[in-house]
Amino acid sequence: MSATPKKTLTAAGRRDLLAILENRFAENHGRHAGIQWQDVVEKLEKSGAKLWSLQRMEETGGEPDVIGHDPETGEFLFADCSAQSPKERMSLCYDREALESRKEHRPANSAMDLAAEMGVSLLTEEEYRHLQQLSEFDTKTSSWLKTPDDVRKLGGALFGDRRFGRTFIYHNGAQSYYNGRGFRGILRI
Numbered sequence: 001m002s003a004t005p006k007k008t009l010t011a012a013g014r015r016d017l018l019a020i021l022e023n024r025f026a027e028n029h030g031r032h033a034g035i036q037w038q039d040v041v042e043k044l045e046k047s048g049a050k051l052w053s054l055q056r057m058e059e060t061g062g063e064p065d066v067i068g069h070d071p072e073t074g075e076f077l078f079a080d081c082s083a084q085s086p087k088e089r090m091s092l093c094y095d096r097e098a099l100e101s102r103k104e105h106r107p108a109n110s111a112m113d114l115a116a117e118m119g120v121s122l123l124t125e126e127e128y129r130h131l132q133q134l135s136e137f138d139t140k141t142s143s144w145l146k147t148p149d150d151v152r153k154l155g156g157a158l159f160g161d162r163r164f165g166r167t168f169i170y171h172n173g174a175q176s177y178y179n180g181r182g183f184r185g186i187l188r189i
Contacts, residue, residue, distance in 0.1 A: 007052040007119065017055050018044065024065050024081075031081065031134045032066040040066055040076050043189050050189050053119035054078060057185055060088035060118075064187070067131060075188040079123060079131055085141040085182035089114060092182065094144055094157035098174035111144040111183040120185030122146040125169055127186055128160045132167040137184075144183040145169070 009017065018041065025037050044051060057064040062080030069076055080086055093099050095112040115122050123131065124146045131137060142161035151158065157174035159181060160167060 007049045009048075009051055009055055013055065014051060017051060017058065020058060021054065021064070024063065028065055028081070032068070035066055035069055035076070040189075043076055047189050049119060050187060053185075053187050054189075056118040057086075057120060057187070061086040062089075062185060064185075067134060070188070073188070077127075078187045078189060079127070080184040080186075081131075081135070081137070083137060083139070085138055085143045085180075085184060087182070089182040090141075091177050091179055092144070093177045094147065094174035095152075098157070101175050107177045115183060115185055118185060120187045123184050123186050125158060125160070128169070128184070129167055131184070132160075132162055136162050138162050140180065142170075142178075142181045144181065147174070 021044070022037055022041070025032065025040065054064050057080055061082055063082040064078045065081040067077050067079045067081070089111070091107050092109055092111045092114060093102065093107050095110045099106060099110045111122060122145055123143070128143070128145055138161040142159045145158040145160055147157045151171065152174065155173055156171045158169055158171055160169045162168070
């Protein structure tokens with residue numbers, strides 16, 4: 001039986017990830033107006049497992065960046081800011097229940113399970129709309145969104161995209177999956 005992988009980065013891995021995040025932060029001021037990199041990096045340096053989650057977001061094509069700050073908790077919000085839904089997180093149904101309900105042609109995983117493995121959450125509808133105000137995302141893809149329990153209990157799940165200069169939120173059966181639908185993660189640090 002193999003051991004559970006440690007959710008830590010080597011010193012070199014931390015250094016490389018912090019350099020990527022700093023460059024992305026500097027190149028995209030509009031996503032985090034009024035937030036200083038020094039404040040962010042101080043939190044990051046105290047966040048071992050969360051750095052590992054940011055690395056997983058990066059490795060799977062998410063291009064995480066700071067999109068806000070919660071004044072109540074003091075946490076910075078990192079979200080996947082890749083132009084399209086992260087390429088290594090496509091063709092997933094919504095959750096474990098949906099995955100197990102498929103008798104044939106099961107996808108490799110579900111969005112909720114993969115997000116949990118990565119230590120992130122799916123964006124809510126509100127968070128997704130906020131992200132779409134920062135730039136245009138998912139113009140060719142779509143992303144599963146954290147679905148309210150009342151919708152999920154009826155077999156559905158929400159997803160969003162951007163078409164015709166507008167953000168759209170739709171529903172689909174939670175067991176469905178498409179080559180062009182993945183998920184965007186959010187992480188509070």
